Amino acid sequence: xxxxxxxxxxxxxxxxxxxxxxxxxxxxxxxxxxxxxxxxxxxxxxxxxxxxxxxxxxxxxxxxxxxxxxxxxxxxxxxxxxxxxxxxxxxxxxxxxxxxxxxxxxxxxx
Amino acid sequence: xxxxxxxxxxxxxxxxxxxxxxxxxxxxxxxxxxxxxxxxxxxxxxxxxxxxxxxxxxxxxxxxxxxxxxxxxxxxxxxxxxxxxxxxxxxxxxxxxxxxxxxxxxxxxxxxxxxxxxxxxxxxxxxxxxxxxxxxxxxx
Numbered sequence: 001x002x003x004x005x006x007x008x009x010x011x012x013x014x015x016x017x018x019x020x021x022x023x024x025x026x027x028x029x030x031x032x033x034x035x036x037x038x039x040x041x042x043x044x045x046x047x048x049x050x051x052x053x054x055x056x057x058x059x060x061x062x063x064x065x066x067x068x069x070x071x072x073x074x075x076x077x078x079x080x081x082x083x084x085x086x087x088x089x090x091x092x093x094x095x096x097x098x099x100x101x102x103x104x105x106x107x108x109x110x
Numbered sequence: 111x112x113x114x115x116x117x118x119x120x121x122x123x124x125x126x127x128x129x130x131x132x133x134x135x136x137x138x139x140x141x142x143x144x145x146x147x148x149x150x151x152x153x154x155x156x157x158x159x160x161x162x163x164x165x166x167x168x169x170x171x172x173x174x175x176x177x178x179x180x181x182x183x184x185x186x187x188x189x190x191x192x193x194x195x196x197x198x199x200x201x202x203x204x205x206x207x208x209x210x211x212x213x214x215x216x217x218x219x220x221x222x223x224x225x226x227x228x229x230x231x232x233x234x235x236x237x238x239x240x241x242x243x244x245x246x247x248x249x250x
Contacts, residue, residue, distance in 0.1 A: 007130035014129020021250035038200035066129040068194035070157040071164035074224035100198035
């Protein structure tokens with residue numbers, strides 16, 4: 001049951017990431033950066049809300065987990081050379097970590 | 111680089127199916143190796159292994175022969191397998207638990223290990239193959 005919820009959430013999150021990257025990625029991968037940041041914010045909110053196991057499997061592990069990606073982030077950061085690579089890392093990691101913490105705080109207020 | 115092709119429903123479906131499989135594999139591993147307090151080893155291992163495998167794909171001829179395989183395996187399976195949101199949330203939780211040093215180690219350690227894994231895997235592919243693989247939308 002839980003596995004099915006994870007699969008269902010991911011079956012929505014992964015194609016959303018693909019569409020964002022397909023439409024927005026250029027020399028800098030704006031689409032991938034955007035989904036990684038938004039997914040981190042959402043997971044922060046869901047964790048702050050202390051969702052139940054089933055909701056967390058669907059929305060957290062499945063949807064946010066598949067909406068975001070570390071593998072494409074690492075490949076894009078590495079293969080774009082030092083300047084664009086550093087920009088990719090900074091534009092991803094700083095807002096992702098900051099907004100995740102903000103999202104957790106927001107979720108915990110509700 | 112910039113998208114040259116329109117969105118195809120088959121590619122979207124392939125990414126959805128692959129993403130679901132990858133996420134289930136990640137979920138399976140995190141339940142098998144249950145995370146105790148401290149360094150989030152399971153997510154770390156998932157992200158490093160997934161980054162390594164994604165960087166290997168451009169150099170595998172069998173993957174490149176079928177146009178649907180790069181988005182299915184790379185963007186789908188490995189994109190769904192690895193996760194950046196859990197990395198963010200686990201780092202936040204470590205700071206909240208008073209382990210800011212461990213959080214910094216986790217943040218920097220994952221980044222360094224994943225970049226090193228990509229650099230290692232890149233030895234089995236050419237820059238041309240990697241550019242083509244990107245045009246095939248295998249690493250989005």
